[in-house]
Amino acid sequence: MASPMWFEIFRQLFDRPFTNPFPVKYAPKNMHAVAKAIEEGKVRINPPVPVPDNFRGKIEYDREACIGCRMCIKVCPANAIEFVPPPDGGPKGGKVKFYMSRCTFCELCTEICPKHCIRMSTEFLMADTNKYSDNLVITDSGRFAEQPPPQAPPKPASPPDAGQQPASGE
Amino acid sequence: MSKCSYTLPIGPVHPALKEPTMFKFVMDGEIVKEVDVQPGVNHRGIEFIGMRRNPLQVLHLAERICGICSIVHQYAFTMASEKAAGINDIPERAQYIRTIMAELERIHSHVLWAGVAAHELGFDTLLHWTWKLREDVQDVLEYISGNRVNYAMYYQGGVRRDISPEKIPRIKEMISAYRREFQKLADAFLEDPLFKHRTVNVGVLTKKDALETSAVGPTTRGSGVPKDVRVDQPYGGYADLDLKPCLPEQMGYPNTGDTYAKTVVRILEVGQSLDIIEFCLDNMPPGPIRWEMNVNKVLMHMKKAGGEAIGMTEAPRGEMIHYVRLDPGDENVSAWKVRASTYNNIIAWQKMLVGAQIADVAIVAASIDPCIGCMDRVTVVDGETGKEGVMTKEDFYRLSVRKTRRLRRMKGKPSGGGW
Amino acid sequence: MMDINDLYVRMLLGVLAMLAAVVVGLAYKGIDRKIAAHMQSRIGPPLRQPFRDISKLMQKETITPDGAVDWIFHGMPVIGLVAALLLVLYIPWGPLSPPLKAHGDLILVLYLLIIPSLAMALGGFSSGSPVAAIGAQREMVMMMSYEFPLAIVILSLAWFYTRVLPGSAPFAFTTMEAAPIWGLVGPIGFIGAVLLLLSLVVVTPSELSKIPFDAPEAETELGGGLMAEYSGRDLAMFYIADAVKGLVMAAIIVGLFFPHPLSPIVEKYYALPLIMDQPVVAWIIDGLFFLFKVFLVLFATVTTVRVAFPRLKIDKISYIYLVPVSLMALAGTLLLYLDTLGGV
Numbered sequence: 001m002a003s004p005m006w007f008e009i010f011r012q013l014f015d016r017p018f019t020n021p022f023p024v025k026y027a028p029k030n031m032h033a034v035a036k037a038i039e040e041g042k043v044r045i046n047p048p049v050p051v052p053d054n055f056r057g058k059i060e061y062d063r064e065a066c067i068g069c070r071m072c073i074k075v076c077p078a079n080a081i082e083f084v085p086p087p088d089g090g091p092k093g094g095k096v097k098f099y100m101s102r103c104t105f106c107e108l109c110t111e112i113c114p115k116h117c118i119r120m121s122t123e124f125l126m127a128d129t130n131k132y133s134d135n136l137v138i139t140d141s142g143r144f145a146e147q148p149p150p151q152a153p154p155k156p157a158s159p160p161d162a163g164q165q166p167a168s169g170e
Numbered sequence: 171m172s173k174c175s176y177t178l179p180i181g182p183v184h185p186a187l188k189e190p191t192m193f194k195f196v197m198d199g200e201i202v203k204e205v206d207v208q209p210g211v212n213h214r215g216i217e218f219i220g221m222r223r224n225p226l227q228v229l230h231l232a233e234r235i236c237g238i239c240s241i242v243h244q245y246a247f248t249m250a251s252e253k254a255a256g257i258n259d260i261p262e263r264a265q266y267i268r269t270i271m272a273e274l275e276r277i278h279s280h281v282l283w284a285g286v287a288a289h290e291l292g293f294d295t296l297l298h299w300t301w302k303l304r305e306d307v308q309d310v311l312e313y314i315s316g317n318r319v320n321y322a323m324y325y326q327g328g329v330r331r332d333i334s335p336e337k338i339p340r341i342k343e344m345i346s347a348y349r350r351e352f353q354k355l356a357d358a359f360l361e362d363p364l365f366k367h368r369t370v371n372v373g374v375l376t377k378k379d380a381l382e383t384s385a386v387g388p389t390t391r392g393s394g395v396p397k398d399v400r401v402d403q404p405y406g407g408y409a410d411l412d413l414k415p416c417l418p419e420q421m422g423y424p425n426t427g428d429t430y431a432k433t434v435v436r437i438l439e440v441g442q443s444l445d446i447i448e449f450c451l452d453n454m455p456p457g458p459i460r461w462e463m464n465v466n467k468v469l470m471h472m473k474k475a476g477g478e479a480i481g482m483t484e485a486p487r488g489e490m491i492h493y494v495r496l497d498p499g500d501e502n503v504s505a506w507k508v509r510a511s512t513y514n515n516i517i518a519w520q521k522m523l524v525g526a527q528i529a530d531v532a533i534v535a536a537s538i539d540p541c542i543g544c545m546d547r548v549t550v551v552d553g554e555t556g557k558e559g560v561m562t563k564e565d566f567y568r569l570s571v572r573k574t575r576r577l578r579r580m581k582g583k584p585s586g587g588g589w
Numbered sequence: 590m591m592d593i594n595d596l597y598v599r600m601l602l603g604v605l606a607m608l609a610a611v612v613v614g615l616a617y618k619g620i621d622r623k624i625a626a627h628m629q630s631r632i633g634p635p636l637r638q639p640f641r642d643i644s645k646l647m648q649k650e651t652i653t654p655d656g657a658v659d660w661i662f663h664g665m666p667v668i669g670l671v672a673a674l675l676l677v678l679y680i681p682w683g684p685l686s687p688p689l690k691a692h693g694d695l696i697l698v699l700y701l702l703i704i705p706s707l708a709m710a711l712g713g714f715s716s717g718s719p720v721a722a723i724g725a726q727r728e729m730v731m732m733m734s735y736e737f738p739l740a741i742v743i744l745s746l747a748w749f750y751t752r753v754l755p756g757s758a759p760f761a762f763t764t765m766e767a768a769p770i771w772g773l774v775g776p777i778g779f780i781g782a783v784l785l786l787l788s789l790v791v792v793t794p795s796e797l798s799k800i801p802f803d804a805p806e807a808e809t810e811l812g813g814g815l816m817a818e819y820s821g822r823d824l825a826m827f828y829i830a831d832a833v834k835g836l837v838m839a840a841i842i843v844g845l846f847f848p849h850p851l852s853p854i855v856e857k858y859y860a861l862p863l864i865m866d867q868p869v870v871a872w873i874i875d876g877l878f879f880l881f882k883v884f885l886v887l888f889a890t891v892t893t894v895r896v897a898f899p900r901l902k903i904d905k906i907s908y909i910y911l912v913p914v915s916l917m918a919l920a921g922t923l924l925l926y927l928d929t930l931g932g933v
């Protein structure tokens with residue numbers, strides 16, 4: 001009746017658990033309160049597993065460089081991009097807006113944009129109670145540098161700016 | 171129905187079912203006498219959504235038909251739309267990368283299945299252990315494509331991301347890690363006396379039944395039917411490989427078609443996938459990864475092109491077919507039909523479940539690795555009365571004529587004349 | 590006739606023991622979950638999770654399904670909990686002798702042990718759900734199977750004590766405490782006693798409906814089985830009853846086979862007579878040692894077992910108890926008998 005798992009079981013008993021304890025080891029009683037405390041820097045959280053370089057996370061958009069050609073809208077599978085007509089109502093100068101709550105992170109808009117004014121950051125903490133919150137509707141992330149360095153993209157302001165802080169327990 | 175039989179519903183939501191579907195069992199004590207499968211509770215109308223999008227957009231929609239075998243849906247759709255649009259010269263390197271991705275996914279899917287099967291038997295330790303093992307291949311998928319679940323790798327005319335030479339060592343490392351763990355995985359399942367007790371001669375699908383119900387994938391291979399799209403109609407990089415369908419007899423186990431045999435097939439296939447990935451990595455030809463680098467040009471080409479085609483892939487669960495029709499001048503996909511492998515396999519459920527014990531239902535149902543999200547394409551509900559019903563052939567004919575007319579109107583085309 | 594003061598003291602003691610048993614039982618549940626999680630390479634819930642579960646369940650609505658027999662459905666959790674708590678009064682708790690030791694012995698314990706399972710089965714039947722009915726049927730089948738080896742173990746132990754210690758009360762835990770079985774047997778009897786212990790160990794997980802013997806609840810088959818329709822306070826009561834029963838089963842094994850106290854050893858080898866003069870210190874040492882023994886028993890019979898095995902089918906469970914385990918218990922009895930023949 002011996003099972004090959006038995007040895008494994010007792011080995012695992014003394015191993016470190018495999019579970020990734022991000023963001024905190026045990027589920028807190030009130031996640032909102034914890035999120036707020038993290039925001040204020042009162043609670044330190046376990047760092048997430050690092051994402052790969054080509055991770056497709058929250059979109060960054062260089063509004064100034066955009067020419068309003070609507071190519072991104074045409075390919076977006078999720079209809080996550082909205083066209084913002086120019087304030088003067090003219091034919092030129094329209095911009096776009098990204099709704100992260102709909103985005104499927106396919107990177108098509110990034111690829112097709114003729115002005116390279118969209119790129120995908122490594123930010124993935126986007127849970128929110130309101131899908132139209134400022135965190136999730138991207139209208140402008142500022143100018144991209146001419147040659148955007150592959151690493152360290154400027155992070156948009158976002159509340160639980162997790163990954164940056166050292167590890168600790170609950 | 172004998173006097174002492176009773177009906178036991180399982181579903182639509184039940185811990186044994188990872189996705190909603192509905193079973194009705196007529197039971198006699200612990201023994202199943204009759205089975206009625208009533209799918210249709212997970213219908214999302216994906217094909218209709220797809221018909222309002224261009225092929226490039228549908229790629230990413232197809233990927234989301236299923237959360238586990240997402241790549242094969244994308245693969246089948248890519249192939250179908252490429253054929254329909256007449257894109258034929260897909261670079262060989264891209265073909266190889268497609269193959270590697272599909273096989274990585276097969277590993278992750280089979281290991282995931284093994285865990286689920288263990289969970290259905292109440293063996294959660296094995297579940298957690300196999301899923302821990304699965305992290306490795308998930309990490310590699312993330313490493314190659316950027317994300318863990320939906321990879322967004324395929325694309326009409328090639329792939330979107332290259333596997334550059336500096337990425338290969340990491341993948342090779344994963345392969346050797348799995349080769350090391352492989353025996354342990356096989357032993358943990360196949361040598362466990364209680365796993366044997368719960369799976370041998372449980373949920374038997376005889377070869378005859380497998381052929382009659384036209385089951386696909388490991389479900390049918392467990393019964394000894396050597397059916398595998400990768401072998402029968404090779405696509406992508408598979409044509410360069412000398413593949414054989416995995417049958418339980420290769421591990422010295424008879425092709426009985428029981429749940430144990432299906433487990434053997436899946437475990438063998440994990441090994442086979444490792445070999446395929448290694449072969450593809452070693453023999454990956456240099457060259458471009460896309461037929462056309464400019465996304466816009468691809469889009470324009472597909473707008474102009476017209477035609478219909480079928481794309482077939484061997485999903486981890488079996489043969490999968492996508493039918494695509496493109497009309498010239500129409501940007502969007504004119505028709506899209508998905509036939510996932512589970513659709514074939516649930517018919518085999520009936521053969522496997524009758525005579526089983528209620529305790530076996532969970533593992534037998536899981537033995538075909540059902541993916542209801544893939545399968546549920548139709549549900550029939552009477553809008554007025556809210557009643558659900560069964561459709562006959564005539565109903566279907568009437569409905570299809572009606573739908574065709576409606577689609578034509580939608581597309582602004584005159585009705586009449588052949589499609 | 591008991592004098593009235595004594596009665597009050599006993600009642601107070603009994604209530605305290607019950608409360609303590611609930612707390613300790615839930616704590617062991619937390620430990621069990623934590624250790625099982627680590628064996629599965631998980632972090633697992635915090636140790637206080639069972640207490641949180643209870644407080645959460647207490648706040649939840651208690652639903653009565655359509656077609657349930659109301660009074661049975663809501664009555665059974667109470668009966669199950671009361672029976673489990675009554676058990677506490679007849680079991681020795683390490684240095685504490687059973688609060689009601691003069692009023693009941695092993696036979697009563699055997700009967701009381703059946704009641705929570707029976708209550709669960711009746712509750713399942715009365716809920717009107719086919720899933721719960723199947724679970725209840727399985728529970729009955731399982732009970733009929735494991736009670737047999739359980740009865741054999743207890744009866745043979747009692748018989749053995751009447752044989753070697755004529756005149757002692759064979760069904761009282763105090764007898765075993767005064768003379769643990771290991772000191773009374775020869776080599777053959779030792780093997781017999783080990784076999785009896787093993788049988789009891791195999792019975793424990795199914796007495797507690799734990800994997801691999803959790804067919805009545807079978808989450809992936811029956812979705813909770815006989816518990817399927819229970820919610821809120823009713824479920825909490827069954828949950829507590831289960832925790833207490835776990836503790837009681839472990840205490841029975843300890844009481845029958847390992848009643849040894851630790852304080853005499855400490856006294857002897859560490860020469861601490863000064864401290865040992867204080868009965869309180871000895872009492873604390875023995876109490877902790879008892880808790881440790883209970884933990885070991887639970888670890889061996891519940892935690893590791895439920896982690897190391899898949900769920901068994903009900904026919905297999907029945908077979909296991911009725912044939913191999915019963916035979917094992919009978920063999921143990923036979924060996925004990927042979928031992929008494931040789932010893933006398």
Ligand code: SF4
Nearest residue numbers: 066067069070072113
């Ligand atoms: S494709 Fe680029 S330039 Fe064109 S509208 Fe979108 S963001 Fe602006």
Ligand code: SF4
Nearest residue numbers: 076103104106107109
């Ligand atoms: S990443 Fe994809 S889904 Fe998201 S906005 Fe861009 S095109 Fe749309």
